[in-house]
Amino acid sequence: MTATVATTAALALGDDALVLSHRLGEWVGHAPVLEEEVALANIALDLLGQARFLLSMVGDEDELAYLREERAFTNLQLVEQPNGDFAHTIARQLYFSTYQHLLYAQLAAAGGVFAPLAGKAVHEVAYHRDHAEQWTLRLGDGTDVSHERMRRACTALWRFTGELFQPVAGLDVDWAGLETAWLESVGDVLRRATLTLPEGPRSGAWSAGAGRQGLHTEPFGRMLAEMQHLHRSHPGASW
Amino acid sequence: MTDTDWPLWEVFVRSRRGLSHTHAGSLHAPDAELALRNARDLYTRRGEGVSIWVVPSAAITASSPDEKDPFFAPSADKPYRHPTFYEIPEGVKHL
Numbered sequence: 001m002t003a004t005v006a007t008t009a010a011l012a013l014g015d016d017a018l019v020l021s022h023r024l025g026e027w028v029g030h031a032p033v034l035e036e037e038v039a040l041a042n043i044a045l046d047l048l049g050q051a052r053f054l055l056s057m058v059g060d061e062d063e064l065a066y067l068r069e070e071r072a073f074t075n076l077q078l079v080e081q082p083n084g085d086f087a088h089t090i091a092r093q094l095y096f097s098t099y100q101h102l103l104y105a106q107l108a109a110a111g112g113v114f115a116p117l118a119g120k121a122v123h124e125v126a127y128h129r130d131h132a133e134q135w136t137l138r139l140g141d142g143t144d145v146s147h148e149r150m151r152r153a154c155t156a157l158w159r160f161t162g163e164l165f166q167p168v169a170g171l172d173v174d175w176a177g178l179e180t181a182w183l184e185s186v187g188d189v190l191r192r193a194t195l196t197l198p199e200g201p202r203s204g205a206w207s208a209g210a211g212r213q214g215l216h217t218e219p220f221g222r223m224l225a226e227m228q229h230l231h232r233s234h235p236g237a238s239w
Numbered sequence: 240m241t242d243t244d245w246p247l248w249e250v251f252v253r254s255r256r257g258l259s260h261t262h263a264g265s266l267h268a269p270d271a272e273l274a275l276r277n278a279r280d281l282y283t284r285r286g287e288g289v290s291i292w293v294v295p296s297a298a299i300t301a302s303s304p305d306e307k308d309p310f311f312a313p314s315a316d317k318p319y320r321h322p323t324f325y326e327i328p329e330g331v332k333h334l
Contacts, residue, residue, distance in 0.1 A: 033245065033267060034267075035266050035267055035268060035277040035280070035281065036277075038277075038280050038281055039276070039277065039280045042280050042284065130276075131276065134272065134273060134276065138269065138270075138273075
């Protein structure tokens with residue numbers, strides 16, 4: 001495996017999709033209602049499909065998913081954050097799906113090695129974004145309790161959002177434009193949900209995010225242990 | 240589970256243009272917009288539909304099983320009401 005610029009980028013995008021897919025999969029069996037469980041599982045499966053394609057561009061997908069150490073993963077720290085309550089999951093979805101939708105739209109338009117995947121996935125991700133926006137509106141503009149929980153979730157995850165716009169080598173993307181469009185879109189959704197853009201820092205001191213460099217937050221190790229346990233205990237297991 | 244908090248919706252899916260919407264099942268959702276999205280996830284994931292209707296189950300008036308006889312029995316013994324005397328041309332699939 002040669003670490004070209006394209007494989008580094010494929011690994012970053014693939015790890016984002018894989019890790020968020022696993023987090024969403026954790027809701028299965030625990031979601032507030034059956035209908036929402038199916039919705040989250042569908043989104044998880046869309047992301048898993050993207051991850052398989054992207055990781056296969058780099059090497060053996062199973063080896064990459066199940067046998068890498070924590071420091072070798074280059075996903076954003078945002079996607080590895082625990083599900084928390086439903087509001088945290090929706091806030092994470094809103095931040096990430098908006099980003100991924102805008103990013104894939106640019107990649108699809110730019111041509112190049114990622115255009116075929118991005119062109120297909122952009123339709124899936126448009127639905128993920130809509131799902132997150134619909135729920136943000138209902139939780140933010142719902143009861144006092146749901147409003148407060150949604151506000152808390154958006155604030156808690158805010159410091160992870162600066163990292164989304166660190167340029168990834170090998171991706172032909174206008175990062176500054178992406179960030180402007182993202183802030184505008186998320187800001188608009190939050191306003192309609194009677195919330196405001198959180199005020200905390202997104203870069204520099206007290207912000208978070210070095211996932212692309214292989215530095216991860218504490219909950220990620222526990223998530224990986226669960227995700228990789230079966231394959232490491234029974235190499236090559238299948239059914 | 241908080242099933243009782245959310246109203247029940249009946250889902251109708253049109254599988255192709257030219258066909259009518261067919262009852263696909265029911266689901267729970269807090270409002271019509273989310274009912275549509277849930278219906279999309281539950282009933283049309285594999286390309287089954289081109290259009291979805293959702294209707295609050297409470298808005299449907301149904302015939303009662305107890306009235307089955309007076310409602311439906313009289314038509315059964317009048318064979319001339321059934322269009323069984325026609326040959327259906329082979330090309331007609333959805334009569």
